Ligand SMILES: Nc1nc2c(c(=O)[nH]1)N[C@H]1C(S)=C(S)[C@@H](COP(=O)(O)OP(=O)(O)OC[C@H]3O[C@@H](n4cnc5c(=O)[nH]c(N)nc54)[C@H](O)[C@@H]3O)O[C@H]1N2
């Protein structure tokens with residue numbers, strides 16, 4: 001989130017795209033409804049379904065799954081055609097605008113209607129609402145990302161906000177509501193296969209930086225790998241690890257995967273789950289570290305699985321980062337019950353047996369305080385260094401002194417600081433940065449320009465034209481020594497830059513001069529390292545509109561995409577829709593969480609939502625002779641087949657099926673209830689939607705395309 005949940009109270013309009021906050025983020029609704037009631041802010045909801053959030057909206061726009069980029073480019077085009085863009089913001093703080101505008105010009109309201117199903121007049125009407133009610137707060141969630149062009153779709157959201165001049169402003173911004181309570185923290189620590197913590201990437205320089213932070217020998221770290229080249233090679237992703245076991249796709253690794261640990265992962269959250277199940281049975285060793293037996297505990301049927309019951313968040317403490325980049329201290333409420341170990345203890349035992357506890361815990365004597373201190377010392381890129389455990393705890397103890405709208409403390413021991421010191425918080429004196437890219441405040445008081453990251457100049461090869469990547473003259477935070485753009489800080493301590501200077505002299509020098517350590521640049525509409533430099537629409541791999549494939553084709557197949565050959569063009573089969581005529585999309589309900597291991601083990605939540613179902617439009621159901629509550633089969637093109645109840649509702653249109661993905665414990669018509677450890681079966685079980693979600697992965701991130709597949713339905 002560039003802004004915060006609280007700051008959304010200042011929005012003059014709000015647009016939610018692929019977000020059902022009323023169910024997935026109910027606490028946020030107090031701020032959203034505040035903007036609606038107090039500012040009279042229109043709320044626009046763009047979703048294939050009429051959701052509980054849509055019920056609170058002023059404008060609901062029904063969209064065909066997977067076509068959000070087309071709609072956004074259409075809005076951008078209408079805004080430009082009418083001269084509603086923020087010309088000053090674009091001229092001074094945006095790069096690549098001209099190139100982007102040429103692409104957007106193809107997305108006329110009529111073209112958008114053809115692709116998305118949204119009437120042309122609606123695109124014009126929504127563009128006008130956004131243009132006349134600034135700033136707009138834009139929120140996207142999983143409806144915008146879980147597509148093979150998810151990374152392009154999310155870029156169109158950012159570009160819309162740049163064109164409207166809504167970035168770096170209270171009430172504006174791109175506000176992506178995160179998933180689990182500490183998922184922002186997990187992302188910041190880059191618990192991912194292609195990056196070291198704090199977005200340092202995978203390179204020798206990054207490894208050396210972190211080895212310095214951890215105080216371990218770089219050569220020792222190199223020796224841990226089979227060969228040096230694997231150190232900087234992206235690993236498997238969570239969405240496709242099982243391909244490393246099955247070996248049915250071409251794998252770029254010297255050995256198949258033989259052992260897997262899933263540490264706080266539901267497993268039935270993976271698409272192609274019937275294939276995951278086969279991989280589970282082929283593993284030599286599969287370890288589940290979880291307070292509850294997940295679906296995998298029951299799906300694993302080859303006696304290779306170890307369950308390590310661990311404690312829950314209420315039984316440990318430590319720092320967590322919220323969706324608004326705020327760091328909080330989670331205090332322990334009770335000791336672990338029933339002899340469970342907590343995650344820290346399990347990690348310590350594992351590291352001890354692997355034989356490198358001395359190195360792993362070199363800087364860590366007191367758990368968890370020293371962990372927070374160590375990760376802060378290294379995470380200079382995102383300014384995690386100012387939030388010490390002491391400061392975090394002080395904020396928690398004095399939370400009542402902070403203003404609910406601005407997050408700033410008025411008086412008291414935290415006077416002037418922002419609650420949770422939203423990152424970047426550059427030093428132990430810095431108050432935190434409540435709104436990213438806000439140049440109305442001094443950097444030392446929480447202001448920030450756009451980061452300079454991609455050189456000072458972009459050269460356009462064909463025309464010989466160049467474009468300056470730095471912010472224009474006169475555009476800088478108050479008190480800044482340079483009145484305009486400037487590059488990132490380096491060589492204050494020779495041979496280092498602001499990201500690698502552990503003495504933090506570089507950071508402090510920048511702040512002393514009123515400047516941001518990472519420079520003052522423009523935000524880009526063009527990313528020259530991506531397959532689509534300017535984001536465009538591409539039809540879903542499995543599309544209900546094969547007539548659009550020629551004009552909006554997918555990518556070429558991508559070998560070695562996170563070690564797995566990934567099909568795009570060879571998978572976009574125009575005839576598929578004849579046999580699988582319905583669009584399948586999935587998501588959440590308020591009562592259950594993720595794969596549901598926790599919530600289906602909760603008596604009260606299980607009573608509220610006891611059964612797996614699929615939302616079916618009454619028109620479709622009546623034409624097929626399906627009654628409300630009757631059992632149906634849903635089948636995917638890859639041979640996934642599940643038996644669920646039909647929930648007849650106008651929430652979806654007659655071309656779309658929606659399923660929640662929280663159920664598990666039943667596999668393709670077969671109950672696995674007897675496979676759970678005795679006495680630990682969840683209260684309710686059901687088919688996993690992910691047996692039917694289709695093949696398809698984002699070209700950059702490899703996120704699963706679980707929101708735009710095809711399926712067929714029949715009476716059971
Ligand atoms: N109760 C509850 N809360 C949760 C969770 C939970 O499991 N249960 N999970 C947490 C996690 S991990 C996350 S990531 C968040 C996710 O939060 P959300 O992303 O808000 O939740 P979803 O229901 O997955 O998807 C949101 C909406 O996207 C719509 N959608 C589907 N396809 C498309 C499309 O192509 N375009 C558009 N515009 N919309 C589309 C769906 O109909 C759905 O209403 O929720 C978090 N909060």
Ligand SMILES: Nc1nc2c(c(=O)[nH]1)N[C@H]1C(S)=C(S)[C@@H](COP(=O)(O)OP(=O)(O)OC[C@H]3O[C@@H](n4cnc5c(=O)[nH]c(N)nc54)[C@H](O)[C@@H]3O)O[C@H]1N2
Pocket residue numbers: 142146179180263264265266267268269270271289290291292294310311312313343586587588593594595596597598661689690693706
């Ligand atoms: N079809 C479809 N599939 C999806 C999605 C979708 O929208 N549609 N959404 C995707 C998204 S956004 C996400 S985030 C994933 C979520 O997928 P998962 O992360 O697999 O889902 P959860 O069930 O939230 O898994 C969390 C597990 O952690 C355990 N746990 C809770 N507290 C602790 C703890 O303190 N320590 C440990 N060790 N374990 C703990 C819980 O019991 C649970 O089993 O699903 C993805 N899959």
Ligand SMILES: [Mo]
Pocket residue numbers: 178179180
């Ligand atoms: Mo998520």
